Amino acid sequence: MLRSLQNKSVVMHDSAAYALFVVAVHFLILACLCGKFFPAAPVVITMPVKRAQTVVRWRSAAIARSTAMVSKAPVVEKPQYKVKKAPQPSPKRKAFVGGFTKINLGPKKKKKKAIITPPVVEEKKLPPQVQKIPEPVQEVPVQQPAVAQEPIEIDLSTMDQQELGAVIDAVHRWWQPPLGAAVAARCVIAVRLTDTGAIQELRVQQSSGVPVYDIAAKNALLKSIFPKQVWGKACIFQF
């Protein structure tokens, strides 16, 4: 019991000091924020000229070193451009750093910007052009190309058995003779194919006399996928 009380008293002593410390810190922070413990007038620090000169010297030395390094490098011909002089800076320059003013760091030398102007090209004056009056074009009737007039025939004699079989198989795959048609029915259908193998024109040249038979034959041709040998040509199929 006594130990706990003692501990409590020690704790109480320590806690009071800590509390006082915390309060002081807070007070200081508030004071900083309000600026009451700092002088209202900023301290004007003027850099001595010597120091500015030394800064200049340091800068010039740095430049000299860099130019020396550049001189060792291969000389690159600079383009011959007229460089305009940069405007001179104002003698006084005020710097503003977080609430402080009038810190004169000396005249600040601005970097010279290379202003590149394009070369002046002398414009050549072209002589006035004389507009030529075009001669009238004689109207010539357009003649149809000879190829379109010729029938696009397929010469079966030039096709080998394999090619012939491929064409017949393509149609035979879809050929379904209908029930009820006469056994001796026969029809002949002419087909013209486009360059991509689609049917451009389909014409029944000889009907079987049984419409269902002709329709079944036309359906077979419409469903067929023809081989490339007959693309762009006219073919005749006898069913």
Place this chain on the structure above:
Amino acid sequence: MALSFLPLYGSDAFVITKAATSTHIFPLALVYDDPELSESAAGIKKLLNSTGVVEAVILQEKIPTTKKEMDAYRTRGYSAVLFMQPDADAIAWRLYDTTQSQMLLGKKTGSSSHSLLPRLIADAVYTHLFNHDSYFFTKIAYIKKSPSPRHPHATQLCVLDPVDGSSQVILKDPRTLVAPQWNFDANSPVWLTVSEFTPQNVRLLGVDLLGNSWKILDNEGTCVGAARKDDTSFVYVRSGVLWLYTFDKAAKKGKHTRITPKEQVCACPSLLASGDIIYASGSKIYRYDSKEKKQYPLPIKGSCIAPDAHAATGRILFSRAVNGVLQIHTVDSAGQHEQQITFGPGNKVDACWSACGNYMVYTRCQQGKEQIALFNCLTGTERILTPESVQAGYPCWSQKNSNLCAI
């Protein structure tokens, strides 16, 4: 610019050969917009589908007006489309080919009997598509046994519809009737001949569709089997001998001419388009040349009975036993190119061609039952037309006649 094509024949055309057997059923769409046409469309669909060569599908939707909409039917799998619209008491219809979106046939069909409209339209469509007559306006005559305690041999002459099998009794007779045959002439559009067994003889009767009967031949002996040759003559068998009966309109007299020898027993005469007569004698099938006045047997092996010739195609049906079962066979008019048509159990006899030659009817006998069966030669399918409870036989298929459906 139209291109000129190669000549039609020769080696410049790709020849696409047909398969040995065709199996493709023609797909047809029946399109209508008005709900009043639903009954007619259903009737047309039933008629066309009964043929076994058309698959009709009903589509109740808006009738297309552009070619693009028409092409859609082809992509949907229909080779032809029948559009129907009501027009007063008639139906305006148009049949289109979907491969090129062009109209094949268009008509306005009307009838005093509303029930005949589907048959008229279906018959016109089928006839145009297949280039031969349908059986929608035909009937099948047959003999039905109707014994009673008082008349144990009573029979009835009936006609049935090959589409739905509905039957109608034409003549009730207490005696035995056999071998009905259809006859057509200008005076009486539709009538039949039938042989009636009497205690003294077997006489030939004429019967119209109203049931009125009259005697044609009532001579001594048996008159069974008559085949009409033309309006004034017919061929019949009397006591096994083949006779030709001709009627002289000017003299108003009939004349009988014997064709086959007396000692030769003949049966089942039928006529070819040339006027030649096909009949059975003994176990052979004979052909009588009407120009040379001579008969000769056809080179058919085996014992053949009950022949029937199709006048237009010249094909001949007959029955012959195969492994103890009578099956139907067919040959050409010269007795060549024989082909067995039916298979399976049950004796098949008394076969008769349809008018188009794609179907036939026969009597099917199995386990004591006798029924009329319709056989589709295109699909090889059989359909029984009479119930098991009815003993029926001697079928005979009529020619196409619109008056037949007015019964």
